[in-house]
Amino acid sequence: MNRPAPRFREKAQVLDEAALDRALTRIAHEILEKNGGAADLTFVGLRTRGITLAQRLAAKIARIDGSELPVGTLDITLYRDDLDMRGAPVVRGTDIPFPIKGKTVVLVDDVLFTGRTIRAALDALIDLGRPRMIQLAILVDRGHRELPIRPDYIGKNLPTSRRESVSVRLREHDGEDRVVIEEPEDA
Amino acid sequence: MAWTRKDLLTMRELEPAEIVTLVDTADSLQEIATRDIKKVPALRGKTVVNLFYEASTRTRTSFEIAGKWLSADVINFSASGSSAAKGESFLDTAKNIEAMSPDVVVVRHSSAGAAELLARELKCSIVNAGDGAHEHPTQALLDLLTIREKKGHFEGLSVAIVGDIAHSRVARSNIHGMRKLGMTVTVAGPPTLIPPFIHELGVKVSYRLEEAIRDVDVIMMLRVQHERMSGGLIPSVREYSRYWGLTLDKLRAHARPDVLIMHPGPVNRGVELSPEVADGPYSVILDQVTKGVAVRMGVLFLLAGSKGAEA
Numbered sequence: 001m002n003r004p005a006p007r008f009r010e011k012a013q014v015l016d017e018a019a020l021d022r023a024l025t026r027i028a029h030e031i032l033e034k035n036g037g038a039a040d041l042t043f044v045g046l047r048t049r050g051i052t053l054a055q056r057l058a059a060k061i062a063r064i065d066g067s068e069l070p071v072g073t074l075d076i077t078l079y080r081d082d083l084d085m086r087g088a089p090v091v092r093g094t095d096i097p098f099p100i101k102g103k104t105v106v107l108v109d110d111v112l113f114t115g116r117t118i119r120a121a122l123d124a125l126i127d128l129g130r131p132r133m134i135q136l137a138i139l140v141d142r143g144h145r146e147l148p149i150r151p152d153y154i155g156k157n158l159p160t161s162r163r164e165s166v167s168v169r170l171r172e173h174d175g176e177d178r179v180v181i182e183e184p185e186d187a
Numbered sequence: 188m189a190w191t192r193k194d195l196l197t198m199r200e201l202e203p204a205e206i207v208t209l210v211d212t213a214d215s216l217q218e219i220a221t222r223d224i225k226k227v228p229a230l231r232g233k234t235v236v237n238l239f240y241e242a243s244t245r246t247r248t249s250f251e252i253a254g255k256w257l258s259a260d261v262i263n264f265s266a267s268g269s270s271a272a273k274g275e276s277f278l279d280t281a282k283n284i285e286a287m288s289p290d291v292v293v294v295r296h297s298s299a300g301a302a303e304l305l306a307r308e309l310k311c312s313i314v315n316a317g318d319g320a321h322e323h324p325t326q327a328l329l330d331l332l333t334i335r336e337k338k339g340h341f342e343g344l345s346v347a348i349v350g351d352i353a354h355s356r357v358a359r360s361n362i363h364g365m366r367k368l369g370m371t372v373t374v375a376g377p378p379t380l381i382p383p384f385i386h387e388l389g390v391k392v393s394y395r396l397e398e399a400i401r402d403v404d405v406i407m408m409l410r411v412q413h414e415r416m417s418g419g420l421i422p423s424v425r426e427y428s429r430y431w432g433l434t435l436d437k438l439r440a441h442a443r444p445d446v447l448i449m450h451p452g453p454v455n456r457g458v459e460l461s462p463e464v465a466d467g468p469y470s471v472i473l474d475q476v477t478k479g480v481a482v483r484m485g486v487l488f489l490l491a492g493s494k495g496a497e498a
Contacts, residue, residue: 075215077229078227078228078229078257078488079227079228079229089488089489089492090189090212091212091215091216091485091488092215093214093215093216093218094215094218095218123228124227127222127224127226127227128222128224129223
């Protein structure tokens, strides 16, 4: 069942450190603009890099607006529609230590692809309470949606082929800030 | 570490990393118990059958709640009031249940090896919920989760397991699990209730309560079963309680101030544990029960959550 993962090599750099930071700064401003300020805003990041991006967005909003917004963590393993296809699942836990009922939740993830992860995240979030609104912030939208899901904030639109992979590397996890497109080594 | 087994039968066969995976998974699922809506869709459309040939309150209820919180359909079968009472054999009953396509069968039986027999004969996943005096892996896992939450780690901790070691599947599963995780285990009890050669499992043996509980991080008291008396293994409940019952006085005189008192239940109040100890600040007995649901969710999720795990 578990096919060996293909090996990928770097094809092109999409965002460097400065461009990644500028994209997040712009998204932070857009979030404030769209919501008319930071009142009742909360961030929920998707494991693993979505959490880091959510923390960075919250820090930027604190610098712009002075508001300290809470950042929660969502693990969607228990809500996946493809558990049977993925081999042994690893649950790492959800941690949203603040009420989301009546709040505007900005869901944050690194790459938007088929939309299935976000579908699962919406179910998981709504099981925890009834937010007034859920918005979606994505660093890279690579297309190929399989569900009717559309982000509210996009760092970079990046047309890709299905066999390529988009790798978001963040200082906290990978020691560098950049986004690259990778292609299979046998290409 | 990724989970790859079809069944959960014993602690003895697990690798240390597999035990940690089970404890970690259970730990992250604990959050579900704190929600207003205690249900996630992870096992939607999966069927769990509780096949219980022995009386049980905690374990059966706990598996049932665990399955339901994960959205599985849970069916309870108990030997009394079923075809087993009409003389159908264990294996025939199990094969009939298998013919109804369950994903997981949770089995408790008075014979050691009952779960392993089903694991060999049935295609679905089997969880051992206690087989005779052999093993009770989910109890050991919930004990380990409780210990790690209170003490922060496993390596280097010392545990005294006190009471009827000879007939205790809880003791055996815990000994295997704790030894694999780098903990020191002392078993203690009257000589008639300590099996010969138990030291081959890597445990120390003590025949005095006061000595066994000195300087340990955890004291696990076992239930003294009334049927042991009729077998002549202990002279009387009064005598057992006098020498082996844990009272506040003995605890204060001999144990560390930060010791944890555990008991797998059901407690014989006033026999192996005095009520002040069972309900006192050292006791984590009800935490153990709460952790039991999380552990059983973790086990059901890892066994039924991914068919890709099957060989």
